[in-house]
Amino acid sequence: MAEKLIELKNLTKRFDDNLVVDRISLDIYKNQFITLLGPSGCGKTTILRMIAGFEEITDGQIYFEGKDLTKIPANEREINTVFQNYALFPHLNVYENIAFGLRLKKLDQSEISDRVARSLSMVKLIGYGKRSIEALSGGQQQRVALARAIVNRPKVLLLDEPLSALDLKLRQDMQYEIKDMQHQLGITFIFVTHDQEEALTMSDRIVVLNEGKILQTGSPEDVYNEPVNRFVASFIGESNIIPGIYCGNRVVEFFKARFDCVDDHFETGEKVDVVIRPEDFEVVVVQEGKITGKVADIVFKGVHYELCVMANGQELIVHTLKSPNIGDIIGLKVDKFEIHLMKVS
Amino acid sequence: MKELRKLATPYKWFMILLVAIPVLIMTVLSFSKTSGVDFTNIRFTLENFSKLGQSVYLEAIVNSLTLAGVATLICLVIGYPIAYIIANLQTDKKWLILVLLISPMWSNMLLRIIAWEQLFKPNSILNSLGISLDLIGTRLAVVIGMVSIYLPFMIFPIYTVLDKMDKSLLEASRDLGANKLQVFTKVVFPLSLSGIISGIIMTLLPSATAFALPLRLGGGKILLIGNVIENMFKKVYNYNLGSLLSIMVIVLIFASMGIVNRDKGSLI
């Protein structure tokens, strides 16, 4: 495993009586793209601001390369931030915005212009140096904000929902560009978003948060395929959550039938939540499926069809490439590797 | 929209009657020779302009600009920190402090000038403290009077820009390595320039054109352009030259407001 760069230990933040970040412990490694993912108000920005040094911590520690970070003022941390609203200086042009940090370091003119030029080319804004900030589109401002941060060669870049103000197409382009940039720079990115798709495409590691607590940490595949509870499962991607009972020996019972599965860390007879992703169902003729349902609705989604199937009184979402008709009775099959069990929370 | 326009009708007539028409008359007077406002023997001429070079007028203009300039500078030096401190107070009672600051403006300006006059006289209530100021007729007295009266006009526009300044810009500059002083010199101050310019114009213009204040505190020894204009109308009865001087002041005011608006456009 890579070297540890930042370590959060029981990090806690309280605004008056409002507990916003609740004893978070997290290791962040060098050259990692880590995403804090969670619904609005779960404390993502607050965590980022504590790492950047804009918010006092109530309790706990932050270590940076093994040293206590809280003793270092914000302007001396080797950390730069891309702000949610960009926070570009309106009285400076693009060049001066990007050069701001370098001028403070008293670098000489030729090195400054060199590094600004390189970072402008990295965000594909060559020739925009003389423009005023107001003369830029939202996407271009976003790039300037990125350039202004990376030009300082920080060890960590904090990005607070940097893409949320952009339209879908631009946003997808920028997702790849930011990811690409992280590879090129080889530095740690801590990325905040409430968009699960964005988190899944961009991250090496995802931290799922809710109400100031970490629910799950893992690779995108892990949190997608093995959500630890109902909240994570429904927050990350579409999923069907079915109540069931663990029967022991890697067998689970739901919809009045028994299924083989691969999870075994449950008590026999324990109530569990069964997660099955919509794309993991296979639509078959009634005789072949253990689950039988009636097609209630069909929506064409471009590549696949999304079916709403009523089975045992529960609505299931099913993705399939060939469409039945509304009202058809169909069978559904699931591979045992696609049946995921979670503790009931 | 139409409804709102109707509401402005009385104001429009008010402006036409009391501002536009007098300015028009004064413009005509500036370019002519008349006896008072009797237009029967009007004769158009530029001779009023040739009189502008006379030393009385030049001296009055120089006096106005230097005294008002010094007063404005002092207002800026005192007013900026005050505005800065109030804008950064961690309280929701900022309005109360502002109200206290501007409350002197609610008392009559002439009354405040006379109050200073009383204090500056050799025999004043300060004698009981063993102090005799004897400042009447000095430039210092005029400048103190100007600063005390126009200081709120400096504080207000600066406070407004500082208060509504995007706080994330300050964080961004800290993030990029600026210490507290650099945050101020590189971000806060440049971004408050528009407020400073408004403040300067709002103190410089009324100070430069004041006439009651230099009359009272200058003891008749220090003449500003406002006093000369007053004399033209009330003592010399040269309405033509008086009008020309007034029109020049109006042009000066509009020119500076033009500068403010242009700078506002580029700064904010």
Ligand SMILES: Nc1ncnc2c1ncn2[C@@H]1O[C@H](COP(=O)(O)OP(=O)(O)OP(=O)(O)O)[C@@H](O)[C@H]1O
């Ligand atoms: N300065 C503050 N004073 C008081 N409460 C605050 C302050 N800043 C944030 N909060 C509260 O802390 C909670 C978490 O806020 P935070 O901004 O960290 O959420 P977030 O996860 O970034 O949400 P979003 O996705 O909407 O940006 C919210 O309930 C918010 O009201």
Ligand SMILES: [Mg+2]
């Ligand atoms: Mg946020």
